[in-house]
Amino acid sequence: MGEHGFLGEFELVVMLAVLQVGEGAYAVNIRRVIEERVGRSVSRGTVYVTLNRLEQKGLLASSLGEPTASRGGKAKRIFRVRPEGLRAIRATQAMLREMARGLDPLLEES
């Protein structure tokens, strides 16, 4: 996020995806939400890297979930959005809105 407090495009997408999933967001369902809503394939590696980065920046928090049988006893790494993360999403969206102001005729879909 850097000093300016804004999120990169894919970072924003991942943050929103974590919110969309709500309780129990982890790499598999986060990626699925993104693919369903955006309609394009996202590599698993990129999702992991971005999740890690967002956690390092203090925008996401993670904890180990219950190991289930379908995962062969491996725990899930469950993510949730921290208050700082929510702030960053808001700031980024506000910034985008600000930048787009007055461009409606140009940007609106015909």
Add this chain to the structure above:
Amino acid sequence: MSAPRPPRLSERILVLLLPYPDGDAAVGDLREEYRERVSWGASRLSAGLWHLGQALAIATRVRFSGLRGPGLRSDARTAVRQLVRQPGYSLVIITAVALGIGVNAVLLAVADGVFLEPLPYPAADRLGIVSNDHTGSSTDGFGISYLNIDDVRTRLRTVEEMALYLDWQDVNLSGTEQAHRIPANFVTSNYFAMMGLEAHMGRVLAAEDNRPGAAASVAVLTEDTWERVFGADPTVLGRAVLLNGTPFEVVGIVGGGERDLRQRYRDTGSVGIYLPLEAVTTVLGFPLREERGRRFLNALVRLRPGVAFSAAQAELLAMSSDLAREFPEANEGWSYRLTSLSEAFFEEVRTPVLALLVGATLVLLLVSVNLANVVLIRATGRAQEWAMRQALGAGRARLLRQLVAEAAVLTFAGGIAGLLLGNWGLVALLRTGGVQLPAFVSIDMDLRVALSSLGLAVGAGAFIGLVAATGVWRQSLGHDLRESGRSSGSLRARHARSGLILAQVGLAFVLLVGAGLMLESFRTLRNTGYGFDTEDLLLARTDLRGEAYAEPEDRRATAEALLQRAAALPGVEEAFLWSPNRLGYGNWVALLTREDRYALYPQERIEASRHSLRPGTLAAVGIPLLAGRDFGPQDTPEGVPVAIVSESLGRALWPEGDPVGRRMEGYRSGELTTFEVVGVVADARHRTRLIDPFGPQLDVYFPYSQASERFLTLALRSASGGDPTAFAAPLRQSVREVDPDLPVYELTTMESVMRNEEGRSRLAAMLVGLYATLAVLLAGLGIYGVLAHAVRQQTREIGIRLALGARVRGVVARVMGSGLRLTLLGVGSGALAALGVARLLESALYGVDPWNPWIFVAVAILLPAVAVVSCLVPALRAVRVDPVEALRVE
């Protein structure tokens, strides 16, 4: 049912490469998705491959993100910086890896095309070819008889479908603007569906086209013929053409001729026309149902699903014995043989390709061992640097990773270079013509080959890095900060290294001698002629086929006319006729015995290549007459049957000597005939120039007036220096003037015939040469490695010696002496081994003594010379030791 588990390997990759708990979480995530895939019906294999791919992708992506501590990227960057600083060292390693990978890449590409690509037919893995074997014969793969197979075909329970075909004949196609020679396949109508051949225009053959005794005169062209002969004329359907003089109607065009079964013959060209099997009688004159003993067909079978080839073979064998019992006269000693299609296509190349592939893998292994040795030695040399870095806080794991990264960068660069080299080598290899494969096989560096080659390179890199890393690990790093590696390398390790060098020098010696012998033999071969004058010769074939040439006098008249026109072409010095073989070939043969012994003593029959010539031809091609006379006007069609024998044939028939005037027996146009030998000529190498050029050459020559064969070779010699190919067009024109229905085919120069023949030996010489180059390089590397190591260990000692006034020359001599001693030992043992191996090579050599002293001497000089260069680098480094520095290290 226990839940399916993804491959352990790919899970381990994740756990190893990703820090906890990322690795574990990712493993769990992928397990979930893996199971989902399997439950949707994905096969274990495809799901497993998917899993492996994902694991690698995730691991690389996360490691390379560079955010979780210094990642691989920085390792790689440091490694590149290190290696650029030592260009000589890097270059040697990259070259060695490049050669190793290059050889592997070429062979992988060939193996990929030959073994892995599925054959392009529906249910290809259930298709096979049925042929006949005969107990008394050394050759196998005879055709099968129509009456026999017709008796058993409905009884075969392992066979789902059977098509019959005859695919080894060419036909004359005329009635078009120009006559052509077209490779034909006579087939039953189900052949097309079995081979997956479909009509692009019109139709393929139908069952009623093959009604017994009432075959339809219809033909299906391949696209190639349609384009070449008819200029892709869209109105060709319904056109009448003449095939060997018999009218046929074109009813369809099929694609895919390059996939036809004819492709399993080398050198005969792709099929150009399909005809009903029943037409073999009208077009070729073969009786289909008259004689049970005529075996000119093959059967294409599709086995029932789930039936093993061995089971079908067993059933066919049972049928063979039934047939032998029912019709002993025609079938005694004959048995069916079933060959899978892939075997039929690739039988010949399979073994050599596999052997070469194993060889290449061994070479790569040898490269890796050597490089590991060198890298280890360099690493030990840097022991103090490592210790320092560790003391400054770098983790041990990080240092080792650095080593592995260096090896990986080197081998990766080597791998890329190897791919380029391999690509170039593959083009060169295919151009030699030594490898002949069916046209549907495409051999190239596709992605799969490239990736597996790079995989090999990376694997080699990992191996090298790990060996080096373990070596460094073992020499406790803290220890080395105090002592300058005096303790490194136990005595046992040093002995092992010396042994390795010895073996490598020995191996290099053997390979170099082998390469030398092969090259020398190739040179001899090039210089070994046929025993006749091959210069400036243009050859063209034609076939006097059909009703118009039923009588010998018609053939003679046309041959005469063809010859006269050819000789009259401007720029032609002389023209002559050779029949039925082509010059330098001996496929058409005659079986001969001394008089009155042919029927009684079949074991005495001698197989000789037969040639029909006009008077003067032997002199014109420069085959000298040794005794007796040439053919002449007195040898009329009605006169006494005469023959000229080659020196070796004369000796074989009459060991007591002087064959002129004696009589021998053999079949001529279906009749047992007695010939009088009127002359003896020197041996010429019509058939065995490459196989046994100095062995006996069995040839018999008949006058064309008495043996008026159908196949003709017209040979034109241009006025010296003229280009023989310039006659191609005028020659075609003059043949058309004589008879527009006569095709001209296999138009070529003697020069290119010879070049093609030599392709295989050239290839063998090239490959051995390549392996030998590698061996020398490896031996050099090995010597360098061991000596550099020794110098490093003796730094202090050398320093003291220099400080005490030892002379530089003495130091150099000491270091080099130890390397050269090893080399000479290797040369000695290698020479002994080479003496033995050379004997084994003998059968593959032409006119070269396997113990050719010059080759041995040359190799015995070359190898030590390479060793001197390898020794020089470490020796000079020893001299540069600064005594003060060396002592201060303590």
